[in-house]
Amino acid sequence: MPVEFIGMISTHDVSETRPAHGPVVDPDYTRRFARAHEEAGFDRILIAHSSASPDPNQVAAFAAANTERLGLLIAHRPGFIAPTVAARTFATLDQFSGGRVAVHIITGGHDAEQRRDGDYLTKDERYARTDDYLTVLTKAWTAEEPFDHEGPYYRLADFRSEVLPVQRPRIPLFFGGSSEAAYRVGGRHADTFALWGEPLAETAQQIASVRAAATAAARTDVQGISVSFRPILGRTEDEAWDRAHRILATIKERDDVFGGRRRILPTGPGAAPQNVGSQRLLAAAAKGDRHDRALWTAPAAATGAAGNSTALVGTPETVAQALLDYVDLGATTLLIRGYDPLDDALDYGKELIPLVRQEVARRDARAADVARAAEAVQAAQAAVAVSGAAR
Template sequence: MPVEFIGLIATRPGSEASQFTASPVVDREFTRRFAVAHEEAGFDRVLIGYSSGSVDNLQVAAYAAAHTERLGYLVAHRPGVVFPTVAARYFSTLDHFSAGRVAIHIITGGSDAEQRRDGDYLDKDERYDRTDEYLEVVRRTWTATEPFSHHGRYYQLDDHVSGVLPVQQPHLPIYFGGSSEAAYRVGGKHADVFALWGEPLAETAQQIAAVNAAAAAAGRTTPPRISVSFRPILGATEEEAWERAHRILASTRENVGRAAEYFKEFRGFTGTAGAPQNVGSQRLLAAAASGELHDRALWTPLAAAIGGGGNSTALVGTPETVAAALLDYVDIGVTTLLIRGYDPYDDAIDYGRHLLPLVREEVARRDRGEAARRDDIAPVPAALAAAPSRTAGG
């Protein structure tokens, strides 16, 4: 199965490791170039994040889609901010304008403080229960051709039918993020792709098993595909890659106050003070506490430097080393790789030149080998098996 690559775009330059420029919050030209760079690099999709203080990511996706032809858009969405039938129409409309290039990434929310900035006072367990119901209504809005009613715990509606169904049938792809038991339960039920942050291989395999078990418990015969997120740091040699990694770590530590303010505004990151409430960040910090380097190339100090704030673990090495590390995750069942750099624009270009081709070529080689093995052991067709044998004297 071909691997899917997802990048990330934003509306202005910057990352945890950089000094932030004086660019406007919405830099239209940069946003356009950033999207085009990912398309030219060969990414399948780009994620556009969400927080209580961020720009409207649906409009960002619409703008970027108008300036690209092939690139898909994975738009982060927080249930509870708008009514589910309204959200379904928003996404269906964008699916039409983008010619079927939109997917939705459900983020239920792991921080009570961040949720309250948008007026959401439910606790975490209730938020996941609401997400479950929310997705039921959204999916039904995308697929119903006759009016339907819904009377649940969180949402009530009568005789709704949408005038705009998605281009993609039966519905837009649903990605789902989280690392708690509640996330496994709800995402295992609804997700087409379940998204995890970059942990060591053993811990990732454990999470995949938990997602699969939750999907089976929900009655699914096919579990969600799995996405894992990393921040690759490449170098022409191993030494160059590690020198660059340590420079990024030093600058991140120097800029952590500035980065915290950026992420507080644009990604819901609230800095490193205190233990994070969400399980995903707790898991990243636990991985960092257990060692700096895991498996082939997974490096955790950057996750610790920003308090486990989001996708922050690095894969360090030459393109060949990092490609092999990504393939290690493919080997345990990962189908989607979400990668972004600490120098986001230039790294996206470098990934397209040096990293994506290596991974895709190896996955294609393996797929060809698997197809050949299946052909070698394919059963004899019934018609041939029934045909009379011919011998030299027959």
Template sequence: MPVEFIGMIGTHDVSETRAARGPLVDPAYTLRFARAHEDGGFDRVLIGYGSSTPDGTQVAAHVAAHTERLGLLVAHRPGFVAPTLAARTFATLDQFSGGRVAVHIISGGRDAEQRRDGDYLDKEDRYARTDEYLDVLKRAWTEREPFSHEGRFYRFADFHSEVRPNQQPRIPLYFGGSSEAAYRVGGKHADTFALWGEPLAETAAQIAAIRDAAAAAGRTEPPGISVSFRPIIAPTEELAWERAHRVLDTIRSEGPKGSFTAPRHEREALGSARPGSTGDADGQPENIGSRRLLAAAAKGELHDRALWTATAAATGAAGNSTALVGTPETVAQALLDYVDIGVTTLLIRGYDPLDDAIDYGRHLLPLVRQELAHRARTSTAPTSVSDHTPDMPSAPVVAGRGA
């Protein structure tokens, strides 16, 4: 079974362990970052969304114009533009990119972040709006005749778009969330449902809930499943763990320095004041995904083969923040453990974003794909990736860069 690999790019050099360098919009760095993923064999890159950061569709257009095959997964929050306009925007981008666009739907996990763009709906209403929005968006991409719509959140008459997506019948939809409302709406609409990296048992339970929601929505085929991690790799287990603890020590001593979707002056959006600082009255984050990561961290730092939750606890689980730590062989096998429970997409990004993307392409993706190809050829049970390691480039993995 093929597995999709997704990375994540930003428009400047920054991470939780690296203070922002250069201008916020650095065209040359953005292209180096994207080309590192393309050269490394990634299928797509996620372009995130923030209320004060560069527009993702413009970033995607820039990258599409200077790459050849790299897919573009553009994060999009329903509610800030009409679904009819969004349909034309993404269809146009899909045409210019030669059919390389996908859209990642995020309904919004923090009230304060939503209000920065003028959205005052509560969480349940945001998901209800997303449901209606996606009904319209998919019709706008596929309907051949003008159509009208009158719903709770949107109303229009005789809409017709002359621009169609390059991909048929429509552009793929990814969907993020961990609440019951997210399962319900994403189970209905998503081609791929995206989760953050939890232990295997908890991830399997979420997959079952998503599949139940898809069946309740009348779908005969469930959505694919994406899981996100922050791999920390090195040539030996000892060096990998040394590097992991340098990452953790930096976050704990200095606080998260930044992210692609929240500049440093918005550090509260990262939970940098310590876990719970951006949460409800109970001291917990507003979004269920972050609460789930913190719950996993409370059970212990190390889970399953290589899942390390200490970085999630240190950042207040502000986003994709759990790590997989070890040699490329160990981390590749850990990723395959998730494939074995039904995961179809692996979203990986590093704490040293550009150099880690290069290392993943050289040392990690080939191992996973080699094992999957071996399984397909032999129709055998899963084996260890070390039993048939592919020839690897001579450049070593550098431990501790940017930590």
């Protein structure tokens, strides 16, 4: 089965190692960034959400207007607009973009961040609201007749939308989180469950938890799994690690900022994050800097695991094999972004993505050959059985 690659864009030139350059919304940079991902062969780009960042729906619409085929993964925080309004917003963009929209649901893992937008619910209440929200959202995309809904957080009567998604039965839903509540709600609603890059053993445990939650929700389909990393490439292993250590030194020098601005979340060395995903990354970092084939957790420790912050370090061949290790665990989607965001995206397209795609295609072809051979043996055995019975 082909693997999906997702990148991530921002509206100005900035990263943990690069001070912000230009205005917060830089149309020219955003256009170049989106097109770079399309040129590099990514399937989608993630547009992030925070209480201070530009509106991801507007960014996605701009990116769609400036690309031809690139998919859009729009981060969305339930609870700030009505699910019926969100359903029409995303369906409208899906129509204008020719069916390129997916939505990444982030319930919110930090109370302080939520309160900046006026949300004072507890974490458990937020997940309960997300559950109710997604029930309405998906029904709004799929219902052929007007419907009523009466849930713990949303009530509506006689709702019907004139605009439906191009994609049927509905727009794909991604879901992020690592808590039991996240597994429960995401296991019920998501098409793809998104994880941050942990060591292989811990990732396998998380995938098992997601699968168990989906089974408990009486689902019969198989959810996709997305895993996120920050690849650091070099022509040799030594060159890659030299670059990695320079990146880490820069991050530590800029400890008071994150992404070129003051940290949105109160995380960092010495601060304990509320969200379980960050806690898990810090726990992995506490066990050691290096794990498995190429996983490097030092950047997570240096940033307080503020987001996707574990790296894969090595030559393109080494990092490709490391990504394939996660594919072997069940990952169907790989989200990769660099510390030199635009240039790294282009490098991934030249040096990394083709290696992974070629190996996945080779494996798929081999599996198809094995399946055909097995069918041929079964057919021959059946023919012999029929011949024997005829005698």
